[in-house]
Amino acid sequence: MWNVLDDDAVFPTDEVRPSEVAPVLPLFGTVEDETVLGWQERALCAQTDPEAFFPEKGGSTREAKKVCTGCEVRAECLEYALEHDERFGIWGGLSERERRKLKKRVV
Template identity: 55%
Template sequence: MTGESWREDALCRQTDPALYFPEAGGSPRDAKEVCEACDVRRECLAYALDTGQQHGVWGGVDQRELRRLQRARRHAQAA
């Protein structure tokens, strides 16, 4: 898939966007379950990492996991 065309096939388009941005203390579990079944999960995660997303569930990872991946990516690029 090129550009952001992957978004057209994303399962999250069929659910409430609020699911992917839980309130403080809320669980990202339901969003992650949708992501697990999504065919474009890898593209979504790559987009989040490439664009520096800080909040929400992207590609099946929550914002804490996303930040950890971003730090690891920066560290690997600096090495």
């Protein structure tokens, strides 16, 4: 086996100073994405059929809205949809049309 270190190499001690530690970066996305979108992991829709949240035109939204009613991250979901101008699907318990009306009232 080869020694790739110098014989005089200084080995790190068990004590590591915070200034010496390189930051840990996620492989995908950014650190902000992980904290901002963390609500999606707790969303009830992530545990149900996604097709219910994107019904065909004229299709029922009742089932999706029923799931949203009991979801703990409903407010975060709606806020995300409004901020990112989501144009399709049920987000935060509201349809596309309902979100447009809400945006008009706020503006």
